[in-house]
Amino acid sequence: MNRFATLQQLLKPKTGEIALSWTGQAGFSFKDASGLVIHVDPYLSNVCSRYVGYHRVIEPPASAEAWRGDRYLFTHDHRDHLDEESVPVIAANNPDALFYGPPSCISRLLELGLHPKRLITVRRGESKKIGDARIRAVLAVHTEDSVGYILTIGGTKVYITGDTVYSDELIGIAGDRPDLMMCCINGRLGCMNIEDAVRLASHIQPAIAVPMHVHMFAENTASPEEFVRQAKLHSGITQGIVMEHGVWYFYGQAQGWRKAEQLEQG
Numbered sequence: 001m002n003r004f005a006t007l008q009q010l011l012k013p014k015t016g017e018i019a020l021s022w023t024g025q026a027g028f029s030f031k032d033a034s035g036l037v038i039h040v041d042p043y044l045s046n047v048c049s050r051y052v053g054y055h056r057v058i059e060p061p062a063s064a065e066a067w068r069g070d071r072y073l074f075t076h077d078h079r080d081h082l083d084e085e086s087v088p089v090i091a092a093n094n095p096d097a098l099f100y101g102p103p104s105c106i107s108r109l110l111e112l113g114l115h116p117k118r119l120i121t122v123r124r125g126e127s128k129k130i131g132d133a134r135i136r137a138v139l140a141v142h143t144e145d146s147v148g149y150i151l152t153i154g155g156t157k158v159y160i161t162g163d164t165v166y167s168d169e170l171i172g173i174a175g176d177r178p179d180l181m182m183c184c185i186n187g188r189l190g191c192m193n194i195e196d197a198v199r200l201a202s203h204i205q206p207a208i209a210v211p212m213h214v215h216m217f218a219e220n221t222a223s224p225e226e227f228v229r230q231a232k233l234h235s236g237i238t239q240g241i242v243m244e245h246g247v248w249y250f251y252g253q254a255q256g257w258r259k260a261e262q263l264e265q266g
């Protein structure tokens with residue numbers, strides 16, 4: 001087992017804390033004190049190279065074969081989010097896992113051969129309980145039924161924007177008072193650019209803003225450090241964090257943010 005998968009298994013977040021990792025592009029992984037692992041949009045293959053000529057330039061933190069987790073959330077059916085090469089492998093190796101997404105994702109998962117009993121449709125505005133965690137799908141202005149998620153897990157509320165352009169319709173998400181906001185910043189093909197993401201962050205006011213949907217494809221990236229700089233200058237947010245791919249962190253409202261691997265060594 002590689003380091004990412006081993007740490008995922010070993011890490012034991014305390015009550016009121018989560019472990020989390022950025023797995024590349026729009027992919028994030030979360031683990032709570034009960035051991036529940038939720039993955040969002042894991043992109044592990046190079047399938048976009050074949051379909052749209054976008055070659056991945058960073059390695060996945062673990063292979064689809066080594067990937068483990070209880071629940072999988074998809075924001076939309078583009079292959080850098082719903083990875084049609086990896087999902088069947090993940091589904092075979094994680095026989096108890098369930099898969100969530102808007103109708104377009106459920107259709108794709110059915111085409112890929114996943115059993116209907118393992119698929120849970122979640123449309124914009126709908127919520128589902130997952131163990132002690134809860135997800136709510138929210139608007140993402142990108143494809144016909146694309147969503148973002150508010151994930152409440154281990155006492156933390158995470159807003160994952162999904163791929164979306166800026167829209168005033170997203171401002172209401174501030175009412176959820178998310179602690180963390182994972183926002184796309186690449187500024188192409190229906191995604192916010194840095195300025196838009198800073199504008200949305202200024203409305204949402206998370207404790208920490210985390211840029212994403214960068215570094216995977218050389219043709220479609222932006223500077224996450226620049227987002228953090230602009231967010232600090234213009235959004236009123238005091239903390240922006242550029243996560244390292246495949247590295248596990250801990251976050252809790254009381255404990256704050258720290259790298260899990262440093263803790264182990266220290």
Ligand SMILES: O=c1ccn([C@@H]2O[C@@H]3COP(=O)(O)O[C@H]3[C@H]2O)c(=O)[nH]1
Nearest residue numbers: 048052077078079080188189191220
């Ligand atoms: O199955 C796919 C996979 C990808 N694409 C395009 O490639 C782009 C990759 O970056 P993006 O996520 O910002 O946007 C994506 C889309 O524009 C697509 O249309 N269908």
